[in-house]
Amino acid sequence: MTRDIEVPELGFIALLRYAWRQLTSMRTALILLMLLGVAAIPGSLIPQRITNTIAVRDLYQTNPELAKWYDRFSLFDVYGSPWFSAIYILLFISLIGCVLPRSFEHYRAMRAQPPATPKNLSRLEHYQEITSDGETLEAAEKWFKKNRFRIRIEENSISAEKGFLRETGNLLFHLSLILILVGVSFGSLFGMRGEAIVNVGERFISVPTSYDTLAFGKLAGDTSLEPFEIKVDKFVAQYNPKTNAPEDYTAWLTVTYQGKTEKKTIKVNKPLTFANTRVYLQANGYSPVVTVRDSLGFVAFQGPVPFLPQDGNLRSIGAIKVPDADPQIGFVGSFVPTNARTTDQGAVSIFPELLDPKLLFSIWKGDLGLDTGIPQSVYKIDTTDLQQIGLGSVKPGETFNYAEGSITLETVVPWINLQVVKDPGKSYALIGGIVAVLGLLSSLYGRRRRIWIRITSQGAEVAGLAKNSAPGLEDEIEKFVNALRRD
Template sequence: MSTVLDSRSFLRWCWRQLTSMRIALILLLLLAVAAIPGSLFPQRSQNPIQVKQFFIDNPQAAIWLDRFSMFEVFSSPWFSAIYLLLFISLIGCVLPRSIHHLKAIGAKPPLTPKYLDRMEHYAEVKKIDLDIVEKYLRKKHFRIRRDENSISAEKGYARESGNLLFHLSLVLILIAVGIGSLLGSRGDAIVNVGDRFINTPTSYDILGFGKYQAEDSLPPFSLTVKEFKAEYDPVTNAAIDYKLTVSTANPAGSAETTRIIKVNQPLAYGSTKIYLQANGHSPIVVVKDKSGKVIFDGPTPFLPQDANLSSIGAIKIPDMQPQIGFVASFLPTADRDPVRGGFSSYPEVLDPRLLVSIWKGDLGLNTGVPQSVYRIDTSKMERIGLKALVLNETYDFGEGSITFTGWKSWVNLQIVNDPGKGFALFGAILAILGLLISLFTRQRRIWVKQGRKTQVAGLAKNGIPGLEEEIADLIKEMSNER
């Protein structure tokens, strides 16, 4: 029997420790620290290609990191454990305090202490009428407890209300984050101007679902990228504005509508929001074999490497024998430096160049291992050509030819369905409001006691200065009334 009691006592002790504010703050700090690896290492749910590349570049370290779920931080057991413990700790800490505070709101202020001379800012004045004191204190928004020979007054209950509001808002934010991770989805897709995007899993470059979401949960819609316009400062090259024009439709057969998307103005499609995330250029090339047959003709998205949109990419031609790969750089406004070599001096396409390095051999597309569309593994290939192409120039590299015929702009669309985002925003607003109330509300107690003389004293519960002036104003008011 004693063993059972000891176990219960131990569990009660554990619960008290877990629901203490000190442990809640420690868990909050641990959660912030635990999230750091998620920004240092690529995550499988966001970019599996980068994870694969990390394994190639750091095979030994990657194996050990994977054992500790460093590539799946936010779904790892240890991160989930900290998250759940923090949630339980805040609930266990805040709810009892909230219930106690609700009961205390309607309660009368505490009784007047027997020895007021031990309190802060004690003073004695000539005997006065307590009715005058009560009237003055009520005007100053004090709650009054009137006894036969004394008045106990208190104000500043909003400080504790703000404190509790802040912590309850943190719980709401945690719930919102949990809802988003369980019921939400997030994906990215690069779409060339003129192309159509259909909201199906195969249209995405990267797509991740919450635990209780699946591919059939994507809302049906499509959009066609009509025009993308970017404005830049000609002096600083800094972006001034991005404007994306799209036409949208759904499978129900409704007429297409033209919509505008900007960086801070996403397109809402039901509960799904479509953000303009990034932009770049897709050079258009025509590749022919030795006989002159066109093997490839179209744009290929390149990834920007700097603010002036100097971009790199890869054009893979597996249908030629031998297979051909172009490791390329696209310069919208070409310039050259003795140290840097070729670079773009302005983000708009004013004087384009396409720098290509031509390789032949096995592209590795039939291995079953996923690879980046922006890179080529040339370790088993042979370089057979190198050329800087101007617009409409053709280069014959022996196995065929390549012609640089133009370019298209592309945009990176981020399609997000986060059902918890609204709750998180609401929780953040309430948290800030609660914090402000808690910091700036003055919690005061003032006692006035009748005897041979009238005794006045007070107590500043949260240490905010000003109590001495309030008592001096009270004494002055009583002296004037007298």
Template sequence: MNQELQIPELGAIGLLRYAWRQLTSMRTALILLMLLGVAAIPGSLIPQRTQNPMAVSAAFKSSPGLSRMMDRFSLFDVYGSPWFSAIYILLFISLIGCVFPRTIEHFHASRALPPNTPKNLNRMESYSTWPAAGNELELARAWFKKNRFRVLEKDSSISAEKGFLRETGNLFFHLALILILLGISFSSLFGMRGEAILNVGERFVNTPTSYDSLSYGKLFKDGKLVNFIMTIDKFEAKYNVVTNAPEDYILNVTLRRGDLVTSEKHVIKVNSPLTLGSTKIYLQANGYSPVVTVRDSAGNVAMQGPIPFLPQDANLRSTGAIKVPDADPQVGFVGSFVPTYGRSKGGGAVSVFPDALDPRLLLSAWSGDLGLDSGTPQSVYRIDTSSMKEIGLKSLKPGEIFTYAGGAITFEGYVQWVNLQIVDDPGKNYALLGAIVAILGLLASLFTRRRRIWIRAGEVVEVAGLAKNAAPGLEEEIANFVQYLKGEK
């Protein structure tokens, strides 16, 4: 006779309950954590719009078909993509649903008394027995109190327990991960991060148009920018004359904030940012800006001022571009600036020291359309010379003039520039606190042993112990306990 097993159908509530249990399991949390790490890899390998829009534009120009397909999957904005946010939110929910019930359960367990002494202690680990002397329970009570055991005394026996800090540390570790995620999400929603290259002597007004690059959190508003004006007074770089290594960078600034009337003098160093409330101003990098004057064939000034060049090595050999769209025809210069001039074995110009002891400006002049009116974004540090004509090469010392067909350029000298990073990171303190708590919790869970010790006294004394997860050290602790009870220690 066949009997079919009838399995009841899983209703909507049962399905939701099953999905919640699966989502809030530790296995799911670990899988989501691994997926989050894997999902972050494309953001490190592929240029992102928020960090390098020029590289993204170059990718669309070189491979438009592939770039459009990658953009369809938000690979140029990984950390703001729906699929990355979905993994992040699911991990957040999974950790909360996994850790909070365990925390409540552990809280009740830590307040409860130890379990009763088992009947058959001889089945436990590290079992010892000997004839009773009559004072073993009194000695055991004192020993447990000295070693901070929680005890339950009942029917001529004592049950003692210790090591709840292990599970406490484990829970604090996971709770700290939630705090770190909260700090990161808080910063990504309400924070901002911008960078600006400023020449010595220039003034910076904290408005969106003053930044070279600026990224906002999803809920950050322009009106939340700190109101200040900063002037770059002086920058001093100190280098070791033997190794050429930097020893110190000192930036002196004048700051006006609030009513913008009162001036304050401040010093910014690499590891000593200027703090304005929750906003911090960091000194990130430095370099040189050659000061040039470009004149057309009629002697009129077509361009004048400092042009920031980007360092290429530790000795601050720098490259850049000087674009003169107002000249007729347009002209551009591909340049290289060396603070302390020297020659390599191959005959090329190199910088032998990062300080400007013998500065030179090496220029390659090009005539033609600079492409500034095409609407395509381009780097201010490079020139696309594919449709231009080279009209001359020249190496200049300060004060020298390079005359070419259609005009002349004068190397007036140089000024130093600094790259400032301005960051409003409201969740940083929460993330830092979470990281500290996570480390402390991990140490507590790794180095704390949870164990139970029982003693029953009658005609004979029985002592036994049990260590959770077979943690080492129980036998030695039982041996010390037994010696204390026998008066041998």
């Protein structure tokens, strides 16, 4: 005959307590950490609106059905999506709930005395019996203090303990993960990141309209921009003449900040600092300075046009858009700083410096689509609805004439790409990373062990115990016993 066993139902408070214990377990924290890494993968494979709006728009044009599904699951804004934020917050809570109670418990254990000497030392590891006299305990106490043991002195025995650094390092490692998460969250909430291409001789003023790309944190806005002004006076790039590899980039600037104007230099690993904002020299290229005239000889466009480098020798592509011409004219161009020709690729650059610059282009006329309100790349022209009217090339000082006008390459100036970053949580993340490494090393090389000595009528008993069977206890007891015998 079987009896049914009734299992009592969990009440609401008990259910909450059970859920909290599950969330704050180390197993859950590890699972959430793995999920966070997996959740970040789509942000690297799929274009994000905050960094590449044009790529997102192109995906809508080429594969609209797939783009709708991406948008439905917030894959165009992975790091700001609700599901990514949920994993992030749960991991944060899990780590705090797991590590903080352990930290308090470890602190109390460090403050407490070592455990009393067991009755049967012979059952412990590396048990030894040695002869003793009236000064054996004094010699043992002196040796323990010299080797930084915490001791507990009883009537005829001493209990010594050492190696809390292992658990301390383990806790520091997990606490540092919390600090890193705090730093990352501060950066995503209050930080900003922007980029701007500035030609030599031009000024950059830190206002929203001056940036080519600009992204703010969730709780930041235009008012968080640090007000400064930079004028690029000169830029020099040095290249290895044998390998064409860059050796040094230096830009000379005139900087105005808080009413004070100074001359500064900036290098790749030497940024400018304005309070919590840093300005990095990220990339460089060339801007052909062109003058485009219409069929009547009037200037329809004049100025530098940045071209985007495509290889290490700075072969660059770009577009010159002339919406004021009638009809509108567009030039799909390629610029080479040191011109050469190959049978398979045509015009190429064989060195990154301006040794023999040349601008090559195809000419198109028609509506450039600049008034549609749809953002488009400054380096490309959609020629689907345009009519090609010519091909040409010019060197500095030369003019190419076509039926609707002419284009003159006046000169070529370098440009630099400035990356402006404000990350208030970076220092927290850096400290967290350093502490994590130190804590990991401490937990790997620290050894928790205890040694006891008791005086008996026959002599003295010595034994020890190592947590998790950590190696090295036998050698340490041997040194301890030898020291007592010498004394």
